Amino acid sequence: MKIPELYNYLAEFLSPAINPLKLEKGANKDYYLWLDWTEAAALYPKLAEDGFGLIGLFGVEGFRGYQGLNLLYIFEKRNYSGTLVIIRRADSPVSSIAAIFPSACYFEREIRDGYGCEFENAFDRRRLFLHETYPANFHPLANSFKNQPLSLPAGVEDEALYPFKKISGEGVYEVGVGPVHAGIIEPGHFRFSAIGEPILNLEVRLFYTHRGLEKLAMGKDIDFGLKIAEGISGDESAANTYAYSSAVEHICSSRPPRRAEQLRLILLEMERLYSHLADLSGMLTDVGYPVGAASLSALREELMRWNKRLTGSRFLKGIIAPGGLLKDIPGELITELADYLYAFEGRFSEQVEKALAKTSVVDRFETTGIVNNRLLIPLNITGVTARASGEAIDTRLNQPYGFYPELSFKPPVLPEGDVMARFRVRLSEVQTSLGLILKTAAKLSAGEYAIPLKPVNGYSLILVESPRGQSLHWLWLRDGKIERYKVRTASYCNWQAIEHAVLGDIIPDFPLINKSLNLSYAGTDL
Amino acid sequence: MPEQTCEVFAVKNVLNNMFGPKICKQMPFGDAEFDKLGVALKSEINTIFGRSLAIRALDSGSDNSAEIELNNLSNPYYDVERFGISFVASPRHADILIVTGAVTQNMAIAVRKTFDAMPSPKLVIALGDDACSGGIASGGYGVLGGVDKILPVNLKIPGNPPEPAQIINSLLGLMQSLRKK
Numbered sequence: 026m027k028i029p030e031l032y033n034y035l036a037e038f039l040s041p042a043i044n045p046l047k048l049e050k051g052a053n054k055d056y057y058l059w060l061d062w063t064e065a066a067a068l069y070p071k072l073a074e075d076g077f078g079l080i081g082l083f084g085v086e087g088f089r090g091y092q093g094l095n096l097l098y099i100f101e102k103r104n105y106s107g108t109l110v111i112i113r114r115a116d117s118p119v120s121s122i123a124a125i126f127p128s129a130c131y132f133e134r135e136i137r138d139g140y141g142c143e144f145e146n147a148f149d150r151r152r153l154f155l156h157e158t159y160p161a162n163f164h165p166l167a168n169s170f171k172n173q174p175l176s177l178p179a180g181v182e183d184e185a186l187y188p189f190k191k192i193s194g195e196g197v198y199e200v201g202v203g204p205v206h207a208g209i210i211e212p213g214h215f216r217f218s219a220i221g222e223p224i225l226n227l228e229v230r231l232f233y234t235h236r237g238l239e240k241l242a243m244g245k246d247i248d249f250g251l252k253i254a255e256g257i258s259g260d261e262s263a264a265n266t267y268a269y270s271s272a273v274e275h276i277c278s279s280r281p282p283r284r285a286e287q288l289r290l291i292l293l294e295m296e297r298l299y300s301h302l303a304d305l306s307g308m309l310t311d312v313g314y315p316v317g318a319a320s321l322s323a324l325r326e327e328l329m330r331w332n333k334r335l336t337g338s339r340f341l342k343g344i345i346a347p348g349g350l351l352k353d354i355p356g357e358l359i360t361e362l363a364d365y366l367y368a369f370e371g372r373f374s375e376q377v378e379k380a381l382a383k384t385s386v387v388d389r390f391e392t393t394g395i396v397n398n399r400l401l402i403p404l405n406i407t408g409v410t411a412r413a414s415g416e417a418i419d420t421r422l423n424q425p426y427g428f429y430p431e432l433s434f435k436p437p438v439l440p441e442g443d444v445m446a447r448f449r450v451r452l453s454e455v456q457t458s459l460g461l462i463l464k465t466a467a468k469l470s471a472g473e474y475a476i477p478l479k480p481v482n483g484y485s486l487i488l489v490e491s492p493r494g495q496s497l498h499w500l501w502l503r504d505g506k507i508e509r510y511k512v513r514t515a516s517y518c519n520w521q522a523i524e525h526a527v528l529g530d531i532i533p534d535f536p537l538i539n540k541s542l543n544l545s546y547a548g549t550d551l
Numbered sequence: 552m553p554e555q556t557c558e559v560f561a562v563k564n565v566l567n568n569m570f571g572p573k574i575c576k577q578m579p580f581g582d583a584e585f586d587k588l589g590v591a592l593k594s595e596i597n598t599i600f601g602r603s604l605a606i607r608a609l610d611s612g613s614d615n616s617a618e619i620e621l622n623n624l625s626n627p628y629y630d631v632e633r634f635g636i637s638f639v640a641s642p643r644h645a646d647i648l649i650v651t652g653a654v655t656q657n658m659a660i661a662v663r664k665t666f667d668a669m670p671s672p673k674l675v676i677a678l679g680d681d682a683c684s685g686g687i688a689s690g691g692y693g694v695l696g697g698v699d700k701i702l703p704v705n706l707k708i709p710g711n712p713p714e715p716a717q718i719i720n721s722l723l724g725l726m727q728s729l730r731k732k
Binding site for chain 1: 608
């Protein structure tokens, strides 16, 4: 399937109001458009009306000759390859666009915390990644702040200072959960308002694991940037190191060798496999079907042991790097992996078929946690969640990269949007990933596994399909040093789906819905 | 199926469940090396903690890979409950707090409160490179550093992240050192 180029579409879409010659091509298929605020303000509603989605919005200082803060608005039109980046200077009052593109709400709050830039008419001006423990007027992403450890006063109670939405009425009560949860899981706070058992409102507060990774990257060399990409989210290491490496390669205008691209595809799909297996197993745990959960978690352990054999790391860390791979994976090992995966499919299918034959499982899965299709573009919801709500989108196909264009596959799509649909989409994706690995293993080329890169100056935007959905990486290098490394993982946007998905369901179904959406805290908090 | 056959079938099934042999398929996994570690750990736990050890896991700013390995300890390959180890939901039930990740500014209060909620005597383990020393995040505004910046740490288990067998091995070492005290 040939994906039409966004550039050709944009040329027609923008004229006559904006001269399409103003579009400047970036290192990948990212097209930059510098606009002043009046031009930009006139364009946003048109973009929304035409089905464009806002997939990223972030600030960069000192970019392309303007020393102050530039705002980069990233748009994607589904099923067109390429992205539109609108850049405006924050030298005059900036208006919030959250009413046109609701996904902007988190982004704008993030920029406000990071740079102190106020958005006029923003309906939510609460802090985002800087909790109340940080002092007022502290804006860590601004170049004027030199990164250093802070000694902050102990004992600031976030709870008291962060206004959650109050729901009142007879019989309405609040349940607060977190940041420390009962299981072995990352921290976050959930504030439920319930009436009886059904959930009336849910507000999620995140960023407890905010480590300041974006600031840490500034001024560092390319090797350190790779460590940061690897540490974004432990079970997304392959996707994030791939995106980072690909950004460096695009900036250097070089392509990794064919063998490296093939091995990378195998690693990316291994990551999807072990991630999906964990979710499928976790969802069965949450509905009280431990037989299936245990069987799937055993299969998952086998995959993690394979990761270790292939790369030395159960989490595929320390393998993908700019230029290719840090070490080769022998062909015989890939053949052995293919034999293993060939047998894996039957063992996997047997377990999920058994699980789906249990009425107690089906009863809990069906009609639970529905994500409405109309939310997908406005909130920029991607990945399994989008495909289980009827949207045939997959970055591997829409924005083809690496070795994917040489393989043909179709994303599974289901219309229901409930937990069952997400379970079924995941299990078909397991089968698709197995197929992709087997096909690639059969074609594995001989040759180099990496090429040396000579870093130059430049910037590039990369989109990848991690197991959780589409992740966006924007990297700007100057003299071999990182000026800005912006990461927006799939979870960052997908988190916003849960506040809608749980409404009307009962609180005991929340863990199941949460598991079915597989949201990363570390990947959101950075 | 005619009605009567149906009933006969049901009765047979019930009788079989009650009186028939209980067959457990031979588990295709099991790792002699790991089991040896586990048995040694169990005997230490028997001596020091009177049969069982309750662990509370706490993420103070990890990339989630350490949590995944802690969860993996309960999968059928490791199944550490066999060795008297349980992961508990409340710090009030815990003997040991395992902390993963560098301590972020945003989590510092919750980390202290969790530790304070545990009954004494209590032990703290820092699990993973970030928890041991702050890792890649150290030196920045977002983290205080390793766990020992705010809690008394009894054991550091390095690794990015440490693997299940390493975790159990380190726990064994900790138990042995406690017994000698």
